[in-house]
Amino acid sequence: MTPADTPAPHKPARAGRGRGARWRAVGVQLACLAVTAFMFAPVYLVALAALSTPESLNRFPLSLLPTDVSVETMASFLTMGGVLPAFVNSLIVGVGTLVLSVLIGLPAGYALARYVFAGRDAYQLFMLLTRALPIVVLSVPLAQLFLTTGLYDTTYAVILLHTALALPTTVLITSAVFVGVPRDQEEAAQIFGATPVQAFVRVVLPQALPGIAAAGLFTFVTSWNEVLGAAILTLDRRTLPAQVLSTLGASPLTYRFAGGFALIVPALVFVALMRKYLLSMWGTTLR
Amino acid sequence: MADIIVSDLVKTHPGGRRPATDHISLHIPDGEFLVLVGPSGCGKTTLLRMVAGLETPDAGTIHIRGRDVTHLSARQRNVSMVFQSYAIFPHMRVRANIGFGLMLHKVPKDEINRRVARAAELLNLTDVLDRHPAQLSGGQRQRVAVARAIAVDADVLLMDEPLSNLDALLRLQFRSELKKIVNQLGTTTIYVTHDQAEAMSLGDRVAVLRDGRIAQIGPPIEVYDRPADQFVGGFLGSPPMNFLPATVESGAGQARVLVGTQRLAAPGQLTGFAGRPVSVGIRAENINVSDTARDGALAAQVEVVEPTGSAVLLTVQLDGIQLKVQTPPSFATQPGKPVWLTIDPKHMRFYDPDTALALEVAA
Ligand SMILES: Nc1ncnc2c1ncn2[C@@H]1O[C@H](COP(=O)(O)OP(=O)(O)OP(=O)(O)O)[C@@H](O)[C@H]1O
Ligand SMILES: [Mg+2]
Numbered sequence: 001m002t003p004a005d006t007p008a009p010h011k012p013a014r015a016g017r018g019r020g021a022r023w024r025a026v027g028v029q030l031a032c033l034a035v036t037a038f039m040f041a042p043v044y045l046v047a048l049a050a051l052s053t054p055e056s057l058n059r060f061p062l063s064l065l066p067t068d069v070s071v072e073t074m075a076s077f078l079t080m081g082g083v084l085p086a087f088v089n090s091l092i093v094g095v096g097t098l099v100l101s102v103l104i105g106l107p108a109g110y111a112l113a114r115y116v117f118a119g120r121d122a123y124q125l126f127m128l129l130t131r132a133l134p135i136v137v138l139s140v141p142l143a144q145l146f147l148t149t150g151l152y153d154t155t156y157a158v159i160l161l162h163t164a165l166a167l168p169t170t171v172l173i174t175s176a177v178f179v180g181v182p183r184d185q186e187e188a189a190q191i192f193g194a195t196p197v198q199a200f201v202r203v204v205l206p207q208a209l210p211g212i213a214a215a216g217l218f219t220f221v222t223s224w225n226e227v228l229g230a231a232i233l234t235l236d237r238r239t240l241p242a243q244v245l246s247t248l249g250a251s252p253l254t255y256r257f258a259g260g261f262a263l264i265v266p267a268l269v270f271v272a273l274m275r276k277y278l279l280s281m282w283g284t285t286l287r
Numbered sequence: 288m289a290d291i292i293v294s295d296l297v298k299t300h301p302g303g304r305r306p307a308t309d310h311i312s313l314h315i316p317d318g319e320f321l322v323l324v325g326p327s328g329c330g331k332t333t334l335l336r337m338v339a340g341l342e343t344p345d346a347g348t349i350h351i352r353g354r355d356v357t358h359l360s361a362r363q364r365n366v367s368m369v370f371q372s373y374a375i376f377p378h379m380r381v382r383a384n385i386g387f388g389l390m391l392h393k394v395p396k397d398e399i400n401r402r403v404a405r406a407a408e409l410l411n412l413t414d415v416l417d418r419h420p421a422q423l424s425g426g427q428r429q430r431v432a433v434a435r436a437i438a439v440d441a442d443v444l445l446m447d448e449p450l451s452n453l454d455a456l457l458r459l460q461f462r463s464e465l466k467k468i469v470n471q472l473g474t475t476t477i478y479v480t481h482d483q484a485e486a487m488s489l490g491d492r493v494a495v496l497r498d499g500r501i502a503q504i505g506p507p508i509e510v511y512d513r514p515a516d517q518f519v520g521g522f523l524g525s526p527p528m529n530f531l532p533a534t535v536e537s538g539a540g541q542a543r544v545l546v547g548t549q550r551l552a553a554p555g556q557l558t559g560f561a562g563r564p565v566s567v568g569i570r571a572e573n574i575n576v577s578d579t580a581r582d583g584a585l586a587a588q589v590e591v592v593e594p595t596g597s598a599v600l601l602t603v604q605l606d607g608i609q610l611k612v613q614t615p616p617s618f619a620t621q622p623g624k625p626v627w628l629t630i631d632p633k634h635m636r637f638y639d640p641d642t643a644l645a646l647e648v649a650a
Contacts, residue, residue, distance in 0.1 A: 187341050188374040190361045192388035192439060206378045
């Protein structure tokens, strides 16, 4: 698209209207800034504490600017026993959950979007109901089950639990996304010689990708942050939050900030990686 | 030899109370351009989708090229289609949209480029080939859908109102373009339209659909000139055909019809219907108007005068019956003025007032 292609923005006819609109625009910007600051402040404070020297944490008043930056806190946290393996476990669980829930959730979402089948509404309701059960209530019988099947204290156990937790949202988000791609485009593709699979891959998938990315993002972050179930289902193969939680009571303040920071960063990186797809989704749906 | 034979096609949509197509049978010879017209919801799109393989009929069969395709998927039928909703792919540029079918059929790259360029040129899309559909106007999107459909070598071309979103001028231009293109391609075509003029000018034959059935099928002139029933006469043509309630009288070997309180000469063959009520169908352009009284003319009063540029359309009142009459633009009159109408018996059509079907009166 060249700039010449896009029409010039419409100029308000009267100056009074224009000024009102400008004030409104300023208001919107301010509100956006306020929300961003609200969300960003804890992240900033945790990062600040995690990246300062341990001594500066005890100083009063606390400096709000990164005055004495050091990696000492983070280094001692990361080298602490169990932290690095837990980090790796978390990554395995997050990615495993993502892959599994997309593999199962995508076809389910597609079926919900495209076909009318017996029990469709009941199925949708039932899926939401699984979220009504607290994780703790789910985890205890699951622990029992995994103990008897030998899955207890493995990353698979946590992946299975997190997939079960993530599936309802994955299915509902992807079905909403597939509904958004008109069926006649798929039909057109088939008329012009595509098999159903080709039509899906060439026509539906490219348009659904942003939505699928959003669902995947949501799944990964949910899994990354989930702590209760992971803590119940594992002993040695802890995920990072479970590890941090189990050692929280007996650890110094610096450890807590470093743990918090270690938990935030990968999720942020993941969001940043997915940003392209998310933006293109908003770009197309807002057009 | 891609002829299409549709036999006894029945389809009721799930939840539909009456069939969308009700025992439709058609034979479309190779290379024919068949136009489907009919009021909204009469089943045109449904019929087209069944021929395309997007909808499975409840009963009946479809043969293309002598092959029973009733249960084949769309992909196996080698048809091409312009969707009523365009159904172009928003994530692909216009170029990729038009070349989509060719790409799937593994046509070599430069051949694809050549044919995409040709289709784009025919439909005035050369300047927008590298845009995405969201950056096009509605009419341009529709033309992309047409270009995509004509770029492939299909046995059958199905078009569902492909020019509906163009302005009057463009539509006129593309109508003749399309006629030329389809003539060159020689593809058997089914074309759905709401536009009278398109139906008349494009079709080798016109089929008028009503409530899922074919009311009449034939060459455009014949369907226009000799509507098989009052519905067809009222649907095709603008203004629609006039229908005058009348009674047949015969005397002295000459047939006449009594319209209101006035008498009108009728074709001699009508004598067999003497004494019976009939409905006289007459096109607006077949009524001659004069502003002076004449022997054998019907006296009427002008109610509305609508100049259309090339003609003047009059709404006149004849003993309580409203009639549309077309006169040359030079005819000057005003509402309230009396006029005298003469009708050549050979332009009159006669319908049974109860069944609305044409009476067998060879004129
Ligand atoms: N998917 C569907 N489900 C249920 N009923 C449908 C469906 N599609 C069409 N119908 C019904 O079938 C009938 C015929 O529809 P169809 O789309 O063939 O009409 P059409 O002649 O193409 O009309 P238009 O000129 O408005 O496009 C209509 O009564 C319509 O309501
Ligand atoms: Mg239609």
